[in-house]
Amino acid sequence: MALPICFAILLMGCNDEKTLEVNNLGGEEAEEVKAIMENEESIYSGRAIFVEDQLMVAVQAKPWLDYKKTKIEKNLKKKLKESFPEYDITVSSDYKLYWEAQKLLDEEDSEKVKEKVEKLKKLKKEET
Amino acid sequence: MNQEQFEQIEQQITPSTPYVKNVLKAFLVGGLICTIGHAITYFYIIFFDFTEKTVGNPTAATMIFLSMLLTGFGLYQKLGQFAGAGSAVPVSGFGNAVISAAIEHKTEGFVLGVGGNMFKLAGSVILFGVASAFVVALIKLILVTMGVIEW
Numbered sequence: 001m002a003l004p005i006c007f008a009i010l011l012m013g014c015n016d017e018k019t020l021e022v023n024n025l026g027g028e029e030a031e032e033v034k035a036i037m038e039n040e041e042s043i044y045s046g047r048a049i050f051v052e053d054q055l056m057v058a059v060q061a062k063p064w065l066d067y068k069k070t071k072i073e074k075n076l077k078k079k080l081k082e083s084f085p086e087y088d089i090t091v092s093s094d095y096k097l098y099w100e101a102q103k104l105l106d107e108e109d110s111e112k113v114k115e116k117v118e119k120l121k122k123l124k125k126e127e128t
Numbered sequence: 129m130n131q132e133q134f135e136q137i138e139q140q141i142t143p144s145t146p147y148v149k150n151v152l153k154a155f156l157v158g159g160l161i162c163t164i165g166h167a168i169t170y171f172y173i174i175f176f177d178f179t180e181k182t183v184g185n186p187t188a189a190t191m192i193f194l195s196m197l198l199t200g201f202g203l204y205q206k207l208g209q210f211a212g213a214g215s216a217v218p219v220s221g222f223g224n225a226v227i228s229a230a231i232e233h234k235t236e237g238f239v240l241g242v243g244g245n246m247f248k249l250a251g252s253v254i255l256f257g258v259a260s261a262f263v264v265a266l267i268k269l270i271l272v273t274m275g276v277i278e279w
Contacts, residue, residue, distance in 0.1 A: 094180045095173055096178065096179040123179055126181070128185070
């Protein structure tokens with residue numbers, strides 16, 4: 001019984017497909033963000049949160065590329081900026097933002113989402 | 129018996145050090161300590177407002193506090209005997225060094241005994257840690273100024 005479960009977990013690690021999620025407030029632009037994240041080779045997972053003029057993208061870099069995080073963030077931000085010049089874009093590969101983005105995915109109340117995104121942006125700037 | 133003979137006999141009698149076994153033990157226990165540390169890291173990220181950038185300090189503090197408690201209860205010594213460097217190299221070894229020195233010199237009084245000797249071992253860790261941090265920061269500053277890397 002335990003063996004197949006172990007196998008399933010092991011094989012899931014070899015899965016090449018990315019888990020990309022975008023929240024409902026995104027509308028048409030959701031697909032575009034997904035496409036951009038799909039083309040980014042160095043990440044294995046990404047979550048995008050749209051709220052008013054804010055776009056927060058939290059990604060997870062592939063384990064072997066973890067040391068290049070800042071570079072990955074910068075590249076992705078540049079690509080997103082080209083597609084969505086009207087949005088205020090935040091890109092982070094930090095696990096905290098990734099974890100909180102999961103909670104925001106199903107949140108319907110845009111006021112709450114906005115508040116949370118602002119808080120996360122502040123956290124991202126924190127150094128100590 | 130001259131000295132050469134003595135050395136020969138001495139080498140025959142001395143049991144050979146089980147290097148591979150020691151290395152394996154250190155690897156496993158050191159890895160276990162670091163896994164616990166990582167679990168604490170995720171605990172702070174998920175339940176408190178820490179990011180990957182800021183979570184290092186509370187994690188190190190917690191690990192040191194835990195190893196201090198274990199040292200006080202006399203458990204960390206047993207772990208140290210079993211694992212050797214595996215229990216001394218991670219940051220928990222720092223807490224052990226502070227508290228074991230404090231316990232050792234307790235009989236000499238609180239000020240000159242505990243206070244004066246507490247950082248007997250750990251003091252060098254702090255000194256060389258600060259000194260090497262300064263050097264590393266200097267190198268990074270030079271590299272950033274040259275435009276090789278970013279902050």
